[in-house]
Amino acid sequence: xxxxIFPEHPSPVAxxxxxxxxxxxxGTDEKAIISILGxxxxxxxxxxxxxxEEMYQEDLIKRLESxxxxxxxxxxxxxxxxxxxxDAVLLNVAIKQVPLxxxxxxxxxxxxxxxxxxxxxxxxxxxxxxxxxxxxxAQHTTGDIRQLLVWLVSVYRYKGxxxxxxxxxxxxxxxxxxxxxxxxxxxxxxxxxxxxxxAQVLATLNHFRxxxxxxxxxxxxxxxxxEYLSALRTAIRCICDHHKYYxxxxxxxxxxxxxxxxxxxxxxxxxxxxxxxxIKELFQKRNSMSxxxxxxxxxxxxxxxxxxxxxxxxD
Amino acid sequence: xxxxIFPEHPSPVAxxxxxxxxxxxxGTDEKAIISILGxxxxxxxxxxxxxxEEMYQEDLIKRLESxxxxxxxxxxxxxxxxxxxxDAVLLNVAIKQVPLxxxxxxxxxxxxxxxxxxxxxxxxxxxxxxxxxxxxxAQHTTGDIRQLLVWLVSVYRYKGxxxxxxxxxxxxxxxxxxxxxxxxxxxxxxxxxxxxxxAQVLATLNHFRxxxxxxxxxxxxxxxxxEYLSALRTAIRCICDHHKYYxxxxxxxxxxxxxxxxxxxxxxxxxxxxxxxxIKELFQKRNSMSxxxxxxxxxxxxxxxxxxxxxxxxD
Numbered sequence: 001x002x003x004x005i006f007p008e009h010p011s012p013v014a015x016x017x018x019x020x021x022x023x024x025x026x027g028t029d030e031k032a033i034i035s036i037l038g039x040x041x042x043x044x045x046x047x048x049x050x051x052x053e054e055m056y057q058e059d060l061i062k063r064l065e066s067x068x069x070x071x072x073x074x075x076x077x078x079x080x081x082x083x084x085x086x087d088a089v090l091l092n093v094a095i096k097q098v099p100l101x102x103x104x105x106x107x108x109x110x111x112x113x114x115x116x117x118x119x120x121x122x123x124x125x126x127x128x129x130x131x132x133x134x135x136x137x138a139q140h141t142t143g144d145i146r147q148l149l150v151w152l153v154s155v156y157r158y159k160g161x162x163x164x165x166x167x168x169x170x171x172x173x174x175x176x177x178x179x180x181x182x183x184x185x186x187x188x189x190x191x192x193x194x195x196x197x198x199a200q201v202l203a204t205l206n207h208f209r210x211x212x213x214x215x216x217x218x219x220x221x222x223x224x225x226x227e228y229l230s231a232l233r234t235a236i237r238c239i240c241d242h243h244k245y246y247x248x249x250x251x252x253x254x255x256x257x258x259x260x261x262x263x264x265x266x267x268x269x270x271x272x273x274x275x276x277x278x279i280k281e282l283f284q285k286r287n288s289m290s291x292x293x294x295x296x297x298x299x300x301x302x303x304x305x306x307x308x309x310x311x312x313x314x315d
Numbered sequence: 316x317x318x319x320i321f322p323e324h325p326s327p328v329a330x331x332x333x334x335x336x337x338x339x340x341x342g343t344d345e346k347a348i349i350s351i352l353g354x355x356x357x358x359x360x361x362x363x364x365x366x367x368e369e370m371y372q373e374d375l376i377k378r379l380e381s382x383x384x385x386x387x388x389x390x391x392x393x394x395x396x397x398x399x400x401x402d403a404v405l406l407n408v409a410i411k412q413v414p415l416x417x418x419x420x421x422x423x424x425x426x427x428x429x430x431x432x433x434x435x436x437x438x439x440x441x442x443x444x445x446x447x448x449x450x451x452x453a454q455h456t457t458g459d460i461r462q463l464l465v466w467l468v469s470v471y472r473y474k475g476x477x478x479x480x481x482x483x484x485x486x487x488x489x490x491x492x493x494x495x496x497x498x499x500x501x502x503x504x505x506x507x508x509x510x511x512x513x514a515q516v517l518a519t520l521n522h523f524r525x526x527x528x529x530x531x532x533x534x535x536x537x538x539x540x541x542e543y544l545s546a547l548r549t550a551i552r553c554i555c556d557h558h559k560y561y562x563x564x565x566x567x568x569x570x571x572x573x574x575x576x577x578x579x580x581x582x583x584x585x586x587x588x589x590x591x592x593x594i595k596e597l598f599q600k601r602n603s604m605s606x607x608x609x610x611x612x613x614x615x616x617x618x619x620x621x622x623x624x625x626x627x628x629x630d
Contacts, residue, residue: 119434122471132473135510146502147462150510154469156437158447187461195450195465 001277003312006039012047015040016055019048028067030302037076038309041273042083049080071261072303079269079310084120087113088128090266091121095136103149103231104249105266106137110152111238115159144185144228151194152235158197168200172207179219184229193232198239205240246271247282250291259298264307268295272310280311316592318627321354327362330355331370334363343382345617352391353624356588357398364395386576387618394584394625399435402428403443405581406436410451418464418546419564420581421452425467426553427560430474459500459543466509467550473512483515487522494534499544508547513554520555561586562597565606574613579622583610587625595626 015036022029022036037045052060061080068076078086087109094105110118125133138150171192178186193201208216217233237245246267253260253267271279283291292311296304330351337344337351352360367375376395383391393401402424409420425433440448453465486507493501508516523531532548552560561582568575568582586594598606607626611619 119471126471126473126475130473130475130477132471132510132512134470135473135512138506138510142502146506151465151469154466154471155449156434156441156447156469158441158445158450160441160445162445187457191453191461195447195453197447197450 001275002273003276003280004039004041004272004310005312005314006041006044010040010044012044012051013055015044015048016052016060019052019060020056023063023067030068030072031305033064033068033076034302034306034309037080038306045080046082068302070303071265071299072301072306074262075265075269075303075306078265079272079306082124083270083273084117084124085128086270087117087121088125088133090270091125091133092129092136095133095140100227101137101140101149103145103227104234104263106149107152107231107234108238108242108245110149111235112242115156118153144190145231147185147187148190148194148228148231148235151190155195157195158200160197161199163199163203165203168203168207169211171196171204172211175204175208175216176212179216184220184226184232189232193235193239201236201239205236243275243278243282246279247286250279250283251287254294254298261299261303264295264299268307268310276311316590317588318591318595319354319356319587319625320627320629321356321359325355325359327359327366328370330359330363331367331375334367334375335371338378338382345383345387346620348379348383348391349617349621349624352395353621360395361397383617385618386580386614387616387621389577390580390584390618390621393580394587394621397439398585398588399432399439400443401585402432402436403440403448405585406440406448407444407451410448410455415542416452416455416464418460418542419549421464422467422546422549423553423557423560425464426550427557430471433468459505460546462500462502463505463509463543463546463550466505470510472510473515475512476514478514478518480518483518483522484526486511486519487526490519490523490531491527494531499535499541499547504547508550508554516551516554520551558590558593558597561594562601565594565598566602569609569613576614576618579610579614583622583625591626 018032018036022032036048040048049060052058061077064076064080065073078089081089090105091109094102109121113121122133125131129136134150134154137153138146141149174188175192178184178189183189192204196204205216217236220229220233220236234245237248249263250267253263267279268276280291283289283294287294292308292313295307295311299307333347333351337347351363355363364375367373376392379391379395380388393404396404405420406424409417424436428436437448440446444451449465449469452468453461456464489503490507493499493504498504507519511519520531532551535544535548535551549560552563564578565582568578582594583591595606598604598609602609607623607628610622610626614622
């Protein structure tokens with residue numbers, strides 16, 4: 001369930017006027033920006049952007065970028081975009097990261113979004129960057145991690161819930177065999193994790209646990225810090241239980257010295273309209289503390305106010 | 316340009332009635348079937364199927380399958396399906412072929428169809444087989460050819476016509492380097508051919524020819540019969556000039572002792588509503604003989620009559 005609170009029929013014209021006023025004159029009225037944009041769903045935000053463009057011949061997002069700064073600006077910028085366009089931006093930033101792409105964002109988007117969402121993201125990416133996600137990703141990676149990430153991003157998995165139990169058992173055995181030989185990057189591992197339907201992958205991993213005593217992610221560890229293995233573990237977590245995965249991302253982002261604002265913002269912004277309530281509940285259980293409380297403790301100013309608004313804080 | 320001739324507003328009900336009549340009683344009226352189905356476009360055939368189903372509570376395609384036989388039956392069956400459903404069937408048959416998948420059909424469909432068509436084909440495949448194309452293809456292949464085919468089928472290429480000349484030059488150099496070292500299956504070869512936009516691949520291959528004196532396909536040969544290399548050459552031909560590619564498929568199908576009806580049917584049926592006229596013109600130029608004449612010479616009976624109708628023969 002979502003945490004976002006929004007009115008049913010706000011006026012895009014009145015919202016655009018209020019945002020224009022918040023951006024004019026000396027200083028910016030951040031509170032007004034938060035109380036409007038932080039309380040509108042994706043369609044409402046799109047209508048505001050259109051009304052603003054028509055009324056003032058100006059791009060609202062560009063204006064907000066020039067008025068705001070720091071983590072708050074980044075959060076408002078990404079929130080105000082259409083969800084598919086935001087994910088396209090997140091993917092591009094992750095792919096272009098040096099020295100190595102941020103595989104976490106790439107895996108999250110390819111494993112958690114539905115196929116229809118992923119398709120819309122790929123279209124938005126092509127419009128924005130005049131390239132395909134796949135060609136940029138393949139160009140910025142090599143070897144095993146390239147194979148894994150390109151297959152994850154591009155394969156159109158079967159969506160059905162049917163499970164083939166015999167196949168689950170035989171593919172659990174294949175996985176166990178290649179993992180026992182420490183051939184983590186075996187092409188069969190990539191094939192099974194990236195091409196089978198999510199329901200089938202889950203059935204295979206359950207078989208693995210039943211037949212061999214531990215979860216597969218426990219086996220996917222190596223002494224060296226291994227980007228490919230981390231990406232594979234991330235993919236498995238995102239496919240098996242993405243709420244649990246996101247809870248962990250948020251927990252680590254908050255517990256880290258200095259806070260990892262990028263990850264915190266990403267999870268809250270991409271989940272506020274979808275299932276942030278589920279992530280909040282898991283967070284409360286795991287940390288004996290509400291996510292709002294933890295966010296309030298580790299952030300400050302307008303950024304804090306904005307995140308708390310998206311988390312469903314009433315005025 | 317298409318070769319198919321069809322009336323503007325035929326009555327689906329009258330067509331369904333005529334087909335029913337052609338299938339009833341002693342013997343089947345193949346001529347009637349050819350003169351109706353061989354003269355209707357995809358939407359008209361769909362409407363006939365729907366009308367037939369409603370009027371007689373019977374699947375027209377199943378009925379035709381039970382009435383007809385041999386190459387004629389196969390051709391009518393495939394023609395009567397929706398184009399995306401037909402390609403899904405062609406893909407499935409190609410993937411399941413033993414001992415090895417028929418890479419040609421897989422490459423053709425993934426390189427010649429537009430992204431939107433390919434997406435519709437993948438949806439039709441999932442509805443029909445309760446699997447994704449990718450998982451079946453990956454399961455029935457291994458190694459280099461698996462990499463090549465899965466990337467070809469799944470990557471969503473950029474559709475724009477813009478070309479990056481510098482990139483074309485540098486990637487032509489990469490291709491030349493790996494080919495000079497006989498590392499044909501180098502991951503960079505697969506990356507460049509499968510992820511770049513078709514316009515960009517073409518620019519890169521033109522650079523290759525200009526800078527190194529011969530076309531890349533001349534270099535992609537090995538002493539051993541190498542499935543992967545043939546598939547790679549086929550992909551390059553399909554991307555560069557699929558009319559020329561199809562002309563060659565038809566020429567070989569007809570010149571072969573005994574005729575390769577499967578290939579002949581496939582090219583005619585999948586192109587009759589699209590660009591069979593262009594393929595016919597190339598055939599005439601290359602063979603100093605019309606395609607109709609060549610087909611008439613090498614086929615017979617209802618199968619011949621049906622193909623000639625699709626090739627645009629007037630009554």
